Amino acid sequence: MQQLIILVLLVLPAPSLGGDVTCPVATITENTPVGAFPAEGSAVFPANYNCTIQFQIPAGQIVKINVTNNLLFDSPDSFTIQDSALALHRMYIVDDIFYLPATIGKIQITTETNTSSFYFTWQYIDITTFERIQKPTGTILALNLTANTFYQFISSRGGVAFHTSSISGYTDTALAQIYVYDGADLNAKFIGNLKVFTETDSVSKGRSLTLVNFYGASVPSYGIANDYAAISIYDGYFFHVLRSDIDFFTHQWAKKGMESAITFYSIDSQESYITYLNFTNPDETGHEVRVKPMTPMENYTDLLTYNVDDSTDGQVPQQILINTFTVTFYQCDVYLNIISRPSLEWSTVKPGRTGWVYSPSIWNPTENVTTPYYNYFNSTNPVKFVFDIQSVAIEDSGEKLKVEVGSPTSSNFAVVFNTTVTNTGEKAAHGTYMTTNFTGISNASSFAMKFTVENNVETATKSVRRISVFMALFASIIFNFVI
Secondary structure (H helix, E strand, O other), X not given: OHXXXXXXXXXXXXXXXXXXXXOOOOOEOOOOOEEEEOOOOOEEOOOOOEEEEEEEEEEEEEEEEEEEEOOOOOOOOEEEEEOOOXXXXXXXXXXXXXXXXXXXXXXXXXXXXXXXXXXXXEEEEEOOOOEEEEEEOOOEEEOOOOOOEEEXXXXXXXXXXXXXXXXXXXXXXXXXXXXXXXXXXXXXXEEEEHHHHHHOOOEOOOOEEEEEEOOOOOOOEEEEEEEHHHHOOXXXXXXXXXXXXXXXXXXXXXXXXXXXXEEEEEOOOOOEEEEEEEEOOOOOOOOEEEEEEOOOXXXXXXXXXXXXXXXOHHHOOEEEOOOEEEEEEEOOEEEEEEEOOOOHHHHEOOOXXXXXXXXXXHHOOOOOOOOOEEEEEEEEEEEEEEEEEEEEEOOOOOOOEEEEEEEOOEEEEEEEEOOOEEOOOXXXXXXXXXXXXXXXXXXXXXXXXXXXXXXXXXXXXXXXXXXXXXXXXXXXXXXXXXX
């Protein structure tokens, strides 16, 4: 940062010492669409100077302010811009541009010293010609908004809420460059920048929320628009971007009788896995973590439920075959880890492991499936696979579900379903692997299966018999030796 400031100082034009810095009295309007202060160019301002310059800005316009100053961050002097939402923005040597939205704005210059130089120009710009892009609530989008374009999010249920998450996982200060309007277009009321809007959990008063970026700079974040009615049921609601190269770990809690939620969106993988889940208060009852597809807007049924009364050690990892899903936390205090990439640990099982296998069409009923689903569980030693196929839906002729259990040294056991069925009953077989192959690629074709891995009773019984034979033989040897 120091190198940047030095570079800026070197390239700035030398300020004039004799410029007219008399504070303008009249409010600046669109009748003076362009101008500058001081008129002669950058000037050194005297000590104890205080000037407020006011702008009147009609709806459908903005004022572009280009600023030149030499203010370091520890300077007692200041150049401050107040927007129509009454937010204050202090400008420093590294800041050179600001957009004032309708309908009012102020620039205040104050000094204690006589060493600060200032200069700014203004230009009124018509923004009524910007292109509109309409999106329904429930939409997730990258916030690199197209130039000369505004984005309108429409709700059918009332106010619109908007939440953001940066790609890096850290606070994205560039969100301040996205402006928020409470209405259908840029003629609506400006209510602040997106950074402040999301930090304060604000909601539009109308059924539309409009976003625009006048600056054109990159904003490395994603955002989600929700009907406020859909998320107001939660004590806290959050949005988080997942990346394949960064694991997500969180400590979440919800008050007694309350529920909080996080909507996850993976930017580079269609499969994620819960790899760790631990309730911190195992002696209390009623604590739950639930997972359902998509956002709260779609209101899908929970596909996964973790209860504090059940051991979660064997329930992870758990596969999630969609890039957008919502996790809710009911009156619990819990630690959670999620990865967004293929997992070898998912395929490797041992006794005590349990979970669910869902077809991709259940995780995402609106997305067309392009390839058959195949899953492979492998165990180092023979185990007992217990599986309960709770539903199979076959839409097109020729589609089928096949579950096979086997090992290299034994015959295989397999069940096949090529018609729609429910509650097929629990089945079990011994082996070192279990495969699940579903050829259905229609949105209406699906299956749901619960599985558990247990100790191989046959192997365990044989081991006990071998030990008994060995002990009997050993006792006989000892007895003969003593005699």
